[in-house]
Amino acid sequence: xxxxxxxxxxxxxxxxxDKTEGEEETQRLDVGQEIREENMRxxxxxVYQEAAVEAIGEERSEKQQVERHRPSGRDKLxxxxxxxxxxxxxxxxxxxxxxxxxxLISGNGMDESGLLQAGPTFGGKVDLSTVANxxxxxxEGQELVFRDGMPYLLREAEQITDISHKQPLSFGFSxxxxxxxxxxxxxxxxxxxxxxxxxFAGNSEKVSQKLHYLGIPVRANWNFVDKKSFIMYVSAGxxxxxxxxxxxxxxxxxxxxxxxSVMGAVGAQYNINGRVGIYVEPGVSHFFDDGSDVQTIxxxxxxxxxLQGGIRLTY
Numbered sequence: 629x630x631x632x633x634x635x636x637x638x639x640x641x642x643x644x645x646d647k648t649e650g651e652e653e654t655q656r657l658d659v660g661q662e663i664r665e666e667n668m669r670x671x672x673x674x675v676y677q678e679a680a681v682e683a684i685g686e687e688r689s690e691k692q693q694v695e696r697h698r699p700s701g702r703d704k705l706x707x708x709x710x711x712x713x714x715x716x717x718x719x720x721x722x723x724x725x726x727x728x729x730x731x732l733i734s735g736n737g738m739d740e741s742g743l744l745q746a747g748p749t750f751g752g753k754v755d756l757s758t759v760a761n762x763x764x765x766x767x768e769g770q771e772l773v774f775r776d777g778m779p780y781l782l783r784e785a786e787q788i789t790d791i792s793h794k795q796p797l798s799f800g801f802s803x804x805x806x807x808x809x810x811x812x813x814x815x816x817x818x819x820x821x822x823x824x825x826x827x828f829a830g831n832s833e834k835v836s837q838k839l840h841y842l843g844i845p846v847r848a849n850w851n852f853v854d855k856k857s858f859i860m861y862v863s864a865g866x867x868x869x870x871x872x873x874x875x876x877x878x879x880x881x882x883x884x885x886x887x888x889s890v891m892g893a894v895g896a897q898y899n900i901n902g903r904v905g906i907y908v909e910p911g912v913s914h915f916f917d918d919g920s921d922v923q924t925i926x927x928x929x930x931x932x933x934x935l936q937g938g939i940r941l942t943y
Contacts, residue, residue, distance in 0.1 A: 721804040721812075725938030729798045729820050729913060790827035790834075793925035797821045800936070802845070810851035810861075818843040820869065822924050826876065835877040839924065841887065843869030849895075859897040863909070866890045874922070885918040887926070897940060909936040 802816035820841040825834040847865030867889050874881035893911025900906065911934045915926040926932070 719806050719942050721940050721942045723802040723804065723938055723940040725800040725802065725936045727798055727934065727936035729796045729934055787829040788826055789829045791923055792825045793928065794823040796925065810854055812849045814847045814849060816845060818845060824924065837876045837881065839871050839874040839881065839883065841869045841871050843867045857899045861895045863893045863895060881922060883920050883922050885920050887915065887918050889913050889915045891934065893934065903942055905940045905942065907938060907940055
């Protein structure tokens with residue numbers, strides 16, 4: 629009996645040991661499965677978060693591209709957006725102006741005798757073929773004079789006792805091309821009207837003298853203030869003008885020589901928008917003597933104050 633009990637006890641202990649080992653093994657398997665499942669859940673969450681972040685980034689990028697290429701009101705009108713200062717300064721401009729090219733009126737060009745200083749009016753060289761036996765007939769209203777050793781016929785012109793000049797009036801069309809660093813060059817076409825009232829000796833009535841000039845100016849400009857809505861600049865240059873028509877009373881007045889001048893001015897321009905601006909240019913001009921006998925304000929006052937104003941379109 630004793631041996632049988634011992635075998636039974638031993639079998640029970642082995643069975644209990646096997647069961648305990650089985651339970652421990654099962655527990656180890658369960659813990660490993662839980663760890664693997666936890667790792668899989670963490671990996672799944674990480675992949676999901678990365679995918680969500682990538683999707684959000686792509687969505688933002690698409691929105692930015694749409695907003696970047698979305699046409700604005702200015703794009704629909706084909707207007708430039710964000711034009712740089714360099715591009716702006718190198719545009720073309722067209723201007724229309726009105727003003728005066730004369731100045732302060734002082735004196736009337738009279739000498740101490742009360743007669744206007746004027747050079748002789750020559751009728752032309754003497755035709756020696758009309759001379760017979762050393763005698764030549766001088767036409768009525770002319771006299772024979774010698775100039776540089778050559779005989780000339782001098783017309784007896786009426787003497788001017790008084791002359792008063794009116795302020796000149798000018799209109800201009802200009803084209804300006806912008807260069808780098810605020811510089812620009814400019815040319816165009818100007819029309820100038822000069823008017824004077826002339827009084828001759830022996831006549832109490834005044835006669836109107838009217839002269840019409842066309843000119844071509846050439847100038848260089850520099851913008852020393854260049855803001856979006858306001859520009860200030862200095863200009864320097866010259867002009868060449870030609871009298872295309874003139875009258876003294878009912879008679880035609882001819883001024884054959886060209887009129888040359890130099891000028892300087894300071895201008896200010898206010899831009900109403902990106903295309904249209906209004907400007908004013910006070911300045912000084914000096915007119916050179918054209919060598920003719922016609923008296924104008926430019927001969928009495930060669931250095932004249934000028935004032936121009938107008939509108940300028942920029943493209």
